[in-house]
Amino acid sequence: MQVSGVKGQQFGVKGKVLDIETYQPISGVSIKIANTQYATSTDNAGEFSLTLPEKPGEYVLVSTFVGYNTDSTAFNLEQKTWEFVPVVLVNANSTLEEVVITRRREHISEAALLAERKASNLMVEKIGAQELSRKGVGDAASALAKMSGVSRIEGTSQVYVRGLGDRYNTTSFNGLPIPSNDPERKNIDLDLFTTDIVEYVAVDKVYSNYMSGDFAGGNVDIASKRYSGDGMLEVTIGSNTNTNVLDQWDNFYLQQGPTRSGFVNYGVPNDPLGGFNFQNSLNPKKQTPLFGNIGIRGGKSFVLGMGSRLNLFAVANYTSDYNYREGVNRELSAGGNRIKDLDQIRYGYVTNTTGMLNAEYVLNPNHKFSYNFLFINSSDQSADRYSGFIRDMAENGQGIIQRNTFRQSKLFVNQILGNHLLSEKIDLDWGLSYNNVTSGMPDRTQNTMGINDQLGYRVLLQNQPADNHRYFQDLTETELAFNVAAHYKLGDNDQGRISLGYNGKIKDRDFEDFQVNFRIPSAGRQQRIDLNDLDAFFNPDNFNQGVFRSEGFTLDLPQTYQGKQDIHAFFANGEYKLTDRLTGMIGLRYENITQTIDYATVLDRSGRPNTFKRNSLLPNLILKYELNEKQNLRLGASKTYTLPQFKERAYFRYIDVTETRVGNPDLYPSQDYNLDIRWEMFPRASELLSVTLFGKYIVDPMNEVTFASSANDVSYMNTGDWGAVYGAEVEIKKDVFTFDNGDSKLSVGGNAAYMKTDQELSAEKVRSETIYNLNLTHDRAGFTGASDFLMNADLSFTKKWNNESDIVATVLYNHFSDRLYALGTEGKGNQIDRGLGTLDFILKYKVNRKFGVDLGARNLLDPTYERIQDNTDVPVTILSYKRGIRFSLGFKYNL
Structure with a gap:
């Protein structure tokens, strides 16, 4: 100031x-x-x-x-x-003097990011590599969960910002958009971004018109790691284990087909209905759960003469992890009667293979170019066994459903960016990206069995052919994006600047799935079944003899949809220092939006296009008032929108074990109005105290709800005319004391958010606007995924000595209160995820310049994850399990 x-x-x-x-x-x-x-x-x-x-x-x-x-x-x-x-x-x-760079400076240190936050006119929060390392965070999703007002749904890739979930948030990589790897989601799974490749993770909870107008909860931007220096090469190796997995060490089963590497190349067989010619066995495969990670990263800078410099940084790593859980999984009617009352066991295994290259060419201080390449291959497989009561099929409590799922995703990102200082007053930034993602579920299997009381042994059960099936799914999406912004400085004393820019995004998605259902005549349902040897029944001989038959979807054709989205945006923004202490930013963004979906599904084979177009004018205002050298007062106000996603508008049915999701072609965008007021103080370079009040008003909010049908399907609907979110956030970072001339320090940090969500629910609105009949249990409700209270706290001790060694020990606690999982319909109560707290301990010891050791103990409290259905008499648990305590050990060596 x-x-x-x-x-x-x-x-x-x-x-x-x-x-x-x-x-x-x-x-x-x-x-x-x-x-x-x-x-x-x-x-x-x-x-x-x-x-x-x-x-x-x-x-x-x-x-x-x-x-x-x-x-x-x-x-x-x-x-x-x-x-x-x-x-x-x-x-x-x-x-x-010796042109030897002994250690690259971490510009993403906590103190540096706080200094940037203090000086910035924008209201953005960042968590950098130094803080991620101190807290033992392994990926971008976990990083976000450490920030104020952000929570994560356990067992999923979903991140909620201020109580608003996937459809209300956006994700970018180095400021450019990035596609989703999951047809069910708008945003990419942030678990894929390991902290080895992350410089910092930023969350914009306050809108500025540099960002896409598809904004309500927040925009998450992942900045890729860069390097500058004489050279470095680091090798990491580690392993982790889970107490749940250790209990199953000699009894761990997964499906046949997927490899430990996470790479497969099989899919729908030739003529899948003409014979039983599937590549993989249905019998479970016993596997020793050995897992860990290995990685290498390196960088080097080259001085090219005439003031030019080339900075290179590359990363390659592989991680794998096993998991196991057991608990209850129920589906209940409105009166609490059992539809399915099952004990669930899940064996799981995930992998992540990442390669990244950053090349930065500095022509001179005025011109810089960079190229970013990122490849991620992720896999997730689970072997689920549900046993117990199944209405109309296994009411003796002896039913078993075996479901094996494997998903593989490949992401390719290519980016070229430029920064140019054209004159003392004019500078130009631009970026171009071409991204491609493929995601496949190449052979999901499901079989339903039970003890026949008359026969006295286990047989296959079937109410409909889909009770025993093999399923194949493929998604391909390409995205081309371009950003350009020019900035002109006002006045001789840098009183402000005017910015003009354009953002463009062209997205194409192709989706196809095919399910082979096995129709089993009554004679086939008399045969004895060994659940560990299903190949004894499902084999070519039995198929040729007519013991079972194969059939596909309607007309034995696959389900498909193609989605196209074109967004062209122009924006103008002005920043001006109105007084010595008051700075204002005002902007206007215009977006032209076209989204088209063509689908041919079981529900509608017509293939007719479903298109909507929008022209949006989006104003925003940000004010910053410097109370003194250490305190700021900020205000942000804006109008934005929220788009429905491709699969939400495709008239398409996706069947899971306990629920079925159906698209809604009548779904349309919401309009969002946002307001934030923040006071922040920076007592020292590494300290922060911040209080934020926020509110959002949403017109025509979208929700996932169960509609009136024989199957109680879930769909996506504009369930009312309005919704509101309001609350407060508090952040603190404090050095408790320092000693040893500053080489030792005890520090605390934490953040908390208290919020309320409320929305109107109108069955009449849904019935008048869509093809669906809806009977909601309540006429008001909160937003799904929103907790009233969120808290993170950490206590860290740091000690340095010899200018080469240091040790950092951190204890972290996270808590979220009860949150709404699904709205109640047809007299059913709401489904609620119970709140809980988790405790982690992280120890990092840098022995010397070359060698380091990391220790971690996570989920030390091992709480029970529980979901209840709030019925009229007493709440009933419908899902319950524990994750187990996780221990990890890793080593780093700098060559």
Whole structure:
């Protein structure tokens, strides 16, 4: 913050601060005129300006920033002139005389991100690599769950920001959009982004028109890790185990087909209905649950002459993990009568293979280009066994449903970005991306069995052919995106700037699934079945003899849909320093949106297109008032929208064990109005105290609800005219005490959010706007996935010695209160996930410059995850299980 001088000031000093190794601007640098009260800090572009009194002469500019050597630069001022002073800061761990970079500075340190947050005119929150490491966070989804107002649904990729789930949030990678890997979701699974490739994770909870207008909860931006320095090569290896898995060490079963690597190449067989010619066995495969991770990353910078530099950074890693759980899984009627009352056992195995390359070419301090390549292969397989009561099939409690699921996703990301300083007042940023994602479920199997009371042994059960089936699913999506923004600085004293830009996104999705149902005549249902040897029944000989038959969907054709989405946006934004302390940002964004879906499904074979078009004008306002050098008061207000997703509007049915989802072609976008007020204080470089009040008003909110049908299917609907979210967030970071001349420190951190969600529910609105009949149990409800109270807390002890070694020990606690899982219909009560708390302990020991050890103990309290159905008499548990305590050990070695 600038300290004001004499009224009528007409000259001063301005400049730009760069990292001497990378030519990158540094935000949040403290700028001061020696032996005076005049001070300021650099903005997001690393620039500063400081008005001085009319006193020509020699001054000394002192620049300080955490992790860099202090710089003192002398300059002379002539009367009534402005002096431009370029400043370069040297990494505190660099020895430039020997041109040896001993350790890359972490610009994403907690103190650096706090300094950036303090200086920024935008209201954005970031968690960087240093904090992620300290908290033992392994992926971007877990990182978000450590931030205020953000929660994650256990066992899924869903992240809720301020009580708003998948459809209300967006995800980007280096500021450019990225497609989803799951046809059920709008956003990509953030578990895929391991912290090895993440520089920081940012959450914009307050809208600015640089972002897509499809915004309500927040925008998550993942910044890829970069490197600058003489060279580094690091190898990591580790393993982890789970107490639940250890109990099943000699009795762990998965399906046949998928490999430990997570890569497969099989799919729908040729002529799947003409014979039984499937590649994989139906018999379970016993597997020893050995798992772990291995990775390598390296970087190097090359000085090319004439001020040019090339920075390279690459990562390759592989992780795998086994999991096991057991508990109850029930489906109940409105009166609490059993539809399915099952004990569930799940064996699971997940893998993640990641490769990333970043190439950054710095032509000179004014021009920079970068290319980012990312490849991720992820796999997730589960072998589920449900046993117990199944209405109309196994009412003696001896029913068994075996369901084996394997999903593989491949993501390719290609990005080219440029930053150009065209003149002292004009700069230009642009980015181009081409992304491709393929996701497949190549051979999901399901079989239903039970003890026949008359025969006295286990047989196959069937109410409909789909009770025994094999299922295949394929999704391919391509996305082309382009961003460009030009900025013009106002005034000679950098009073503000005007920005103009364009964002474009063209997305194409192709989806196909095919299910082979096995119709079993009564004679076949008399045969004895061994649930561990289903191949004895399902084999080519029995198929050829007519013991069972194969059939597909209606007309024995696959279900398909094709989705196209074109969004073209133009925006204008103005920032201006209205007074010495008040800065305003006002912007307007125009978006032209077209979304088309063509589908041919069991429910509708017509294949007719389903299209909607929108033209949206989206204003936004952000104000920042600097109360003093350490405190800011901010306000943000905006209008945005929320789009329905492809599969939500495709008239398509997806069948799971306990529920069936159906698309709604009449679903349409919501309109969102957002307001935030925030006070924040930065007592020291590493400390923060922040309080935020927020509110959102949503017109025509969308929900997942059960509609009136014989199967109680779930669909997506605009369930009312309005919805509202409001609440408060508190953040704190505090150094409790330091000793050993600052080499030892005990620090605490935490955040909490209290919020309320409310929405109108109108069955009449649904019946008048859609093809569905709906009978809701209540006429008001909260938003699904929203907890009233969220809390994160951490306590860290850090000790450094010998300038080479350090140890960091952190205890973390997370808590969320009860949250709504599904709205009640047809007299059923709401389904609610019970709140719980988790406790983790992380220890990181850097032995020396080359060697480090990481220890982790997670989920130490091992709470019970429980979902209840809030019936009229007493709540009934419909889902319950424990995850087990997880221990991990890892080693790092720098070559």
